[in-house]
Amino acid sequence: MTNPSSKLETPESIIAELNKPLPIGRTLFTYGMTVLAFALTGLALLPLVEILWSILRQGLPQLSLESITSLPAPVGVEGPNGFGNAIVGTLIMVGIASAISIPFGLLTGIYLSEFGKNSKTASGIRFITNVLTGIPSVIIGVFAYAVVVVTKIAINNGQIFIGREAVDQGIGVPLPGFMGAIANIFGYDIN
Numbered sequence: 001m002t003n004p005s006s007k008l009e010t011p012e013s014i015i016a017e018l019n020k021p022l023p024i025g026r027t028l029f030t031y032g033m034t035v036l037a038f039a040l041t042g043l044a045l046l047p048l049v050e051i052l053w054s055i056l057r058q059g060l061p062q063l064s065l066e067s068i069t070s071l072p073a074p075v076g077v078e079g080p081n082g083f084g085n086a087i088v089g090t091l092i093m094v095g096i097a098s099a100i101s102i103p104f105g106l107l108t109g110i111y112l113s114e115f116g117k118n119s120k121t122a123s124g125i126r127f128i129t130n131v132l133t134g135i136p137s138v139i140i141g142v143f144a145y146a147v148v149v150v151t152k153i154a155i156n157n158g159q160i161f162i163g164r165e166a167v168d169q170g171i172g173v174p175l176p177g178f179m180g181a182i183a184n185i186f187g188y189d190i191n
Helices: 011-019 024-062 065-071 083-113 122-133 139-148 163-168 175-185
Strands: 151-157 159-162
Touching: 065 083, 083 122
Parallel strands: none
Antiparallel strands: 151 159
8 A cells, every 4th residue: 555645745846846947948938028028018108208298398388377277368369378267167077076976975885884784775786886886987978978968859949859959959958857857757746
């Protein structure tokens, strides 16, 4: 009868096998592929570096406190040409989004951790948050654009405009009216 433990390799033999140098061909191939990967990465970064350099070279001399705080000049008018409205608009949008999302996020987190441990509602909320976490914000933005702008419906003198015509007419269904219609569908009286 043979001893089964004699067929097992000892840790020293395994370590010696792992520390054995690779054949020279594999080593050269590994180094060659590493150099090729770095070279191609540098080649791919060249246009990006050129764009960044061009922006910095042409943009930094134009950047001043006046350009940050002033409004864009009308076409054909000389004068301060700034982008203050873009900064203010961004701050307003971030503020509104934060004012809406932070309380909902906190309240949802408190509900899920304290009250809705095993309920069906909590499972649904967890599923929705996992889905929304996994979707890039650009995709959500394109979806919102498609729903709100492209399929916008406007009614003008008995004619129904859908999509671009609604945007061109500038008479889309306002959000409060839309919310009222949805509330009426579900049987809520908002008057």
